[in-house]
Amino acid sequence: MKVLAIGGSGGMGRAAVRAALTFDFVSEIVVAGIDLELAEDFVASLKAEASATGRIRAIYLDVTDDVSLRQAISEVDVVLNSAGPFFRFGVPILTAAIDEGKHYCDICDDWQPTAEMLKLSERAKQNNVTAVIGLGASPGISNLLCVKAASALDKVDTIVSAWKLSGAVNEDDGFNKPTAEGQVDAAAVHLIHCLSESIQVLKDGKMVETTPLQHTQIDYPVANSAKTKNSVPLDVWSLGHPEAITLVRRFPALQNCYNGMLGINDIVDSLRQIAAAVAAKELSVDDAARLLTEDGGREARQTRLAETERDDIPGILAYAAGRKNGQFATAGAFITNQPKGGMATITGTPQALFLPLLHKGHLQQTGVFAPEEVIDPDVFFELLDSFCGPKGTGLTVLTSS
Structure with missing residues (x-):
């Protein structure tokens, strides 16, 4: 599986990339950002780890350049979009991914583009694309x-x-x-x-x-x-x-x-x-x-x-x-435990879990969805457990009457 991490050198993008590298089925991650120096420095730090050798590279990408955006998307299997704010960039990046026939996940936390992106569901179905929007901390x-x-x-x-x-x-x-x-x-x-x-x-x-x-x-x-x-x-x-x-x-x-x-x-x-x-x-x-x-x-x-x-x-x-x-x-x-690293990891790590959910066949439907529509929470939190220390997430449900 080849992954394009748009905004992958930003704080939340870096967390998503680090988590994605733990999955053996991910053959390549392309870290794409407007700050090429930052992206290259980040990638260089990861290449020092044996698990990342030959599996990651950096490219310059201005997401407002539609031609370059679509070219970068066309060369991968899945798009992880961490480039915010999403009220500016959410709809055009998802549209490009759908048009190129590539699966997609983002951490969109704005309600207006969420409503607009959900309207693209039929278009995604026609192109056999599974897109989950807002798979971060809140939403996610x-x-x-x-x-x-x-x-x-x-x-x-x-x-x-x-x-x-x-x-x-x-x-x-x-x-x-x-x-x-x-x-x-x-x-x-x-x-x-x-x-x-x-x-x-x-x-x-x-x-x-x-x-x-x-x-x-x-x-x-x-x-x-x-x-x-x-x-x-x-x-x-x-x-x-x-x-x-x-x-x-x-x-x-x-x-x-x-x-x-x-x-x-x-x-x-x-x-x-x-x-x-x-x-x-x-x-x-x-x-x-x-x-x-x-x-x-x-x-x-x-x-x-x-x-x-x-x-x-x-x-x-x-x-x-x-x-x-x-x-x-x-x-x-x-949950009582979360991945270490603050807001970046609690947001970026869930986004990376889109990859094993897709790879293991837990996401069978095509279209554009909010997380709760297509993701089994028990499967999701079991995947998240491994990033939250020996005690896992500590998922707790309580009732009162």
Whole structure:
């Protein structure tokens, strides 16, 4: 299997490439990026490992050059796309992969391009292409945790996926470059885009448009041996991630669904102010992203969040509410362990698991899908176990009534 890793020298792309190299059936990985020097340095570091000898190379690729993009795609079997922000690059790269007849997986975390890419499903079927979009942390792990939580109930009405903003930071793997003058951090751009644009959520059985950072509280199930309440209240602030619009495809009777952030009580007002300035066109998305990250702003924010949030709540979780044995009940699903490396590895490693899922025949359908539509969560988490240390993911599902 030959793999094109678009954005493969970026933080999340590097994690996906490292994970992909552990699979013997992968014969070659082409690391493609606009920063050729970085890509070549990364590839050189991997070639020092015996397992990577002759299996990896770097190329320059500007994804806005459609001719070069399609040429690079035509020479491989599978495309792993880590090039964000996806509201800019998701649709054209997937379209190119479909037209070239190549299987595809990305880590798209924007709801608008997710909706547009799902519309390409029939085109993918005609070209015998299997494409899974949003197979990262959130979306990705979160979607499959939602399936586990919902499956613990007899009937599900509400699904919430949530994650800690404090976890949205990468550990230095030796290739993190400071943002060059004039450039802006893609993750920060994504966050500002999510906060300043209208989002879609499922409410009372209908998809509605609303503003992000709406506050709700859920009673989350916890393990409790004492005869006391076996749930804890969690504050969630809504965000425009794709789970809100894709999970209803897996659970058609769903009435309410949204994605949100945890533990941002102390900074939510400042986030709202920045988002409002962007929405009012007083700040551009890129300038607002710079404001979030300049002069150590991101590090200070993450430290502040880590100091104030609950440490007994997992970094990514799913919540479902509905009925079990005829009574109202809730369920929660989470993992207690994850690959080391921060946001990059918890996002890039799941993307690489698309390769063994495809190779081992777990993905038989052709078309464009969200993870929960075609991936068996038990198979997925078993594959993820090997990247999370001796105890595996520690996948846990709890119910409360």
